[in-house]
Amino acid sequence: MKRTGRNKRARLGTAALAAALLLTGAAGCSGKAGTTTEEKEGAGGVRTGDGVTATAIQLGALTDMTGVYASLGKSVTQAQQLWIKQANASGGICGRQLELTVRDHGYDPQKALAAYTELEPKVLGFAQFIGSPFVAAAKDRIEGQDKGLVIPQAWSASLLGSASIRTIGATYDIETVNAIGYLLDEKRIASGDRIGHVYFEGDYGENALAGAKHAAKEAGLTVVEQKIKPTDNDMSAQVAALKQAGVKAVVISAGPRQAASLVGVAAAGGWNVPVVGNNSAYAPQLLATPAGAALQKDYYVAASTLPIGATEPGPAALASAYTAEYPGAGLDNGVVAGYTAASVYGEALKRACADKNLTREGVGKALLSLKAYDNGFGIAHDFSDPKAPSTRQSVIMKPDEKTPGGLKVVKEAAVAEAAKSFTPAAG
Structure with a gap:
C-alpha cells in the first residue's frame, strides 16, 4: 500500500520533521501553484524552461561540507565541478555551458530545505x-509542483517510485542484504547467530534496518537493534x-564518525567481530585516526560502484583528473559518487536535447x-523504471x-541470494 506524505514524515525523526515543517511553509510561498516557469522555444526548436537560457544550463547542489558527511560532501561537490569543467571544455551540452550553484547545509534540516527553496x-x-531524510521531506513538493530532476546522494527505498527523484x-535495504550476504558467504556468521545493527x-537507518531484518529472516539470524x-x-x-x-x-x-567510533571502541575492548557498513559509513580520513588499524582489520563497506582506487580505466582516469584539478585534496568514494551523478545527469541532458525538450519534464x-x-x-x-533501484x-x-x-x-559486484527476492518498500 502506498504511504501518504504524513506517514512518511512520521518516520523521519526529529530532524526531518523540522525539515518537513519548514518545507510546508516554504512551499506555501513559492508562488508556482503546481506549475513550472512558462516554457519557451529556443534556438534550433529546443523547448526550454526553468534554469535554461540560450547560453547556459543551471544545476543546483545541496551538500554537506560542515556536518556529519563533511568529508564526503566536499569530494562529491568537487567531483561534480570537475565534470562540469570537462563538459564545458568539450563544448557544453546543447550549445550551452553548464553552471553548478552549491549550497552547504551542514546536515541541518532547516538549512537544507531553505537552500532547496532558494x-x-x-x-x-x-x-x-x-541527506536521505531531507530529500524524503521534500519529496511531495519535488514530485507535485517542482518536477526538476533530483539525483540525491541518498539511497533510501522511500525515494523509489518518483519520476523526479532518481x-x-x-x-x-538491498545494500544491507548484500553486505550481510557477504558475511554469510565468508562463513563469518551462520544460521542461529545474532547480529547487531x-x-x-530516520529514513536512512530504518530503510537499512528493513534490509537487515529481511536478510536475517532468510538466513535464520536474529537482529539486535x-x-x-x-x-x-x-x-x-x-x-x-x-x-x-x-x-x-x-x-x-x-x-563515518560513528563507524570509526564503533570499530575503535570494540578493538580497544578486545571485542573482535566483523563490522559491515553502508556506502556512506566510511571515509578514508578515518585511517589517520586511532581507529585506522582496527578498520583495516575487519571492517567492510558495500557500494554500487568500484572504489576510486580501482585499477580499471574509469576509476583510474577519474583519480588522475581529480588529483590534477585538486592537488592535495585526497581521494575517497565521494569523488566517484559525485562524478557518477553528474555524468548521469549529463547523459539525460544530452538525450533531452536530442528530443528538443530541455524542460524539466523533458529531462525526466x-x-x-x-x-x-x-x-x-x-x-x-x-x-x-522509477519504482526499481537502478541496480541490485x-x-x-x-x-x-x-x-x-x-x-x-x-x-566483485554481485547480488546476494536474499536480495534477489526482496522488494524495497517504495515511497
Whole structure:
C-alpha cells in the first residue's frame, strides 16, 4: 500500500520533521501553484524552461561540507565541478555551458530545505542532494509542483517510485542484504547467530534496518537493534550492549564518525567481530585516526560502484583528473559518487536535447531511456523504471591505507541470494 506524505514524515525523526515543517511553509510561498516557469522555444526548436537560457544550463547542489558527511560532501561537490569543467571544455551540452550553484547545509534540516527553496526556481534540477531524510521531506513538493530532476546522494527505498527523484545504485535495504550476504558467504556468521545493527534514526537507518531484518529472516539470524542520532559520536554504549547480547557481527548504517567510533571502541575492548557498513559509513580520513588499524582489520563497506582506487580505466582516469584539478585534496568514494551523478545527469541532458525538450519534464523523460548506462565504474544501471533501484548489485570493499582512496575490493559486484527476492518498500 502506498504511504501518504504524513506517514512518511512520521518516520523521519526529529530532524526531518523540522525539515518537513519548514518545507510546508516554504512551499506555501513559492508562488508556482503546481506549475513550472512558462516554457519557451529556443534556438534550433529546443523547448526550454526553468534554469535554461540560450547560453547556459543551471544545476543546483545541496551538500554537506560542515556536518556529519563533511568529508564526503566536499569530494562529491568537487567531483561534480570537475565534470562540469570537462563538459564545458568539450563544448557544453546543447550549445550551452553548464553552471553548478552549491549550497552547504551542514546536515541541518532547516538549512537544507531553505537552500532547496532558494535554488529551486533558478535551476533546471539538482545533481546533488545529500541527506536521505531531507530529500524524503521534500519529496511531495519535488514530485507535485517542482518536477526538476533530483539525483540525491541518498539511497533510501522511500525515494523509489518518483519520476523526479532518481537514485543511482542499490537502495540501503538491498545494500544491507548484500553486505550481510557477504558475511554469510565468508562463513563469518551462520544460521542461529545474532547480529547487531547500529543505525541512524530516520529514513536512512530504518530503510537499512528493513534490509537487515529481511536478510536475517532468510538466513535464520536474529537482529539486535541499536538506534542512534546523527549527533551521537561515541559508540561505547552501543558496543557494550551488543557485546553483552553476544552478537557475532555488526552492521552500521550511520556516518563515518560513528563507524570509526564503533570499530575503535570494540578493538580497544578486545571485542573482535566483523563490522559491515553502508556506502556512506566510511571515509578514508578515518585511517589517520586511532581507529585506522582496527578498520583495516575487519571492517567492510558495500557500494554500487568500484572504489576510486580501482585499477580499471574509469576509476583510474577519474583519480588522475581529480588529483590534477585538486592537488592535495585526497581521494575517497565521494569523488566517484559525485562524478557518477553528474555524468548521469549529463547523459539525460544530452538525450533531452536530442528530443528538443530541455524542460524539466523533458529531462525526466530522457532519463527513462537509459536502460544499460555504464560510465566505467563497474556496474551498468537501468533507469527505465522509477519504482526499481537502478541496480541490485553491490561491491564489497575493505579499508586499506596502501590503496588510493583507502578502499580495496574484496568481492566483485554481485547480488546476494536474499536480495534477489526482496522488494524495497517504495515511497
